[in-house]
Amino acid sequence: MTIKLKVRYLLLTFIVGVLLSNCTKAYIPKDNESQLSPAITATDTIKYQSHISVLISNNCIGCHGGSNPQGSLSLENYNQVRNSTENGTLIQRINDASDPMPPSGLLTNQTRSLFDRWVQNGYLEN
Template sequence: MVHGRVLFFKPTALKKFLHIVLSITTAGLLVLSCKHPLPEPPSGTGGTGGSGGTGGTGGGTTPAPCSPDTAYFAQQVLPILISNCALSGCHDGASAQDGVVLMSYNSVMITGDVRPGSPGNSELYEMITESDPRERMPLGRTPLTAAQVNTIGTWIRQGARNNSCVNATCDSSNVTFSGSVKPILANKCGGCHGGAAPSGGINLSTHAGVQAKVADGRLWGAINHSTGFQPMPRGGAKLSDCELAQFRKWISAGAPNN
């Protein structure tokens, strides 16, 4: 009834009206019946090598044991560059000769113009293998050894990754100068503290030179990053716990030339 009047529908109109109402009602029921509960958010306990999903508890991966068939940036390439190239007046952060800084993965890749997979097209590799000694890097210093050049070339050839590893073969029980201490010093310190003009007058390329720094306490203080000492290797990572244990044992035994 509208304003006192009763509305009447013709049979055909009533049938059409009921059909529309039924269609609307059915559609509404279908919408409601297709709704599903919202899925619970992930707990965040996924991730490779840990529980590093969003909102999780941890993350990251543990470096794999070092493989003799792989060149590693953190353990091999960067120490070579820091010890031989990232020096004051050359390619450290402050000097940045020719705009080249060789103190981190990003700076090596960008300013060293490293082309993953192609040593021959990488400026870094070209400069350390230059045949003209007036152009070869490190300029005015002892050239890199064949083994060091090969390590950098292999690293680039294998993709120039920012990779790292754990030295599972590090032995802190059977320690000698020739087999344990000297290789570490040669790899991580020799570029600065070797050759004809060692930095600070400290020559760590001979047993006598190393023993002198053991005697005055500066070797252990520097590599252990002890208070009051300049942390070494300069600009590089601290020696691993196993490497420090090797030095400690060798020094405690009297720093023999064995």
């Protein structure tokens, strides 16, 4: 191989590498489950303070907080989140593939199931 060809080969390898690493990134779920601590097991009781509020902060509060929340829906505290879950459309919207919340796309199954478990566990606050 001439030097020129070697350089081209290295360049190509580099470009393919960058493209591949970008593809891998796209599959990392945006609601980073590692932010849930400690890790949640199938038998854990799901509570607002320990589990739900961090999910809302990471995925919803940017639009559903502050003085002018989107859709006139504020999700800043236990009562507001519980009310939207119990009497509103929160569960429906986080599971609605054609009109999801967050609008950027459905959260992972595991994350969405935590909301169901919170309901089943009786909307515990802490």
